[in-house]
Amino acid sequence: METIKECETLCQDAKFISVLNEARGQVGAEIRAASSGAGYDRIRANRSMGLVISRNGKGGYKYSRVGTNVMNANECNSNNGLICNFIAIKNDPDAVAVLVGAPPNVRLESFNSVHFMNTYKRLSLRSERPVFVMGTGTNAIGTFHVTDGDTVTRVR
């Protein structure tokens, strides 16, 4: 199987891919819900959201709560489930990757723009982790990109 340069060893790990796919469903559902219908909310409507995938200490992976803070290379490090203590993703030794969903009004054409991809490249550089970007809008739904801060590859 051909390896993906941006996440060489990580993307070979079946457990990681399994959690990544599960997390994609979670991010997609929350983004769509926040931008339409009864779930429309003022914090998250038409905004990029994401989560952090990290090691769970049992040889597997887990993913964090979906939020907008990921775009700023921060994650909610909540110990009691109530109060967020934001920490930089790069300072979390267990964090292995970042998954971000573009808002539904971002179409496939936007993914080709230099600025758009630079946003995620920069996020990857700041978090020092590979960033997976999924589309949720017209034509973009189902698309998946990965960047290591240097290059971007469309995975599907």
Added chain:
Amino acid sequence: MLKFYKFSIFLAILLNSTACMAKQDKNYNIHTSVVHVLSAPEQYYDKNILIDGFFVGYAENNLYFSSEHAEHMLRAMGVNVLDDTEENSLSFSSCNGEWVEMWGTYISAVDQQVSYFKGRLVVDEVIIHKTGKTCWKRTEKSRLKD
């Protein structure tokens, strides 16, 4: 016939003045800056404001304090701008990458579990400083304000 014309002109003037009054109902009388909004967001909640900054769209719409902050995408020094148009028209407008003046309503958007940002700007109109021309204007009412 002359009476009819006079009445038509009177009616047109009346309707025009009513429309102008309706437009004037919304006052953007708070002229502020990105720094003020970031430092004391609660002062601006649900208020119509005029705010200057450097706008960058595409992946996320933010009004930055300066072009340098925008270049490095330092979101902590920017106000998030809601583009709730279906076609993402604000992001793709000529306002992108320009110093602009935004007219809109700053709404509270606070949930510590989700984001540490305190609010968003629901923008009505954007004017480019360089040309003084409107580069984007809301055509549909936002779901997030009255």
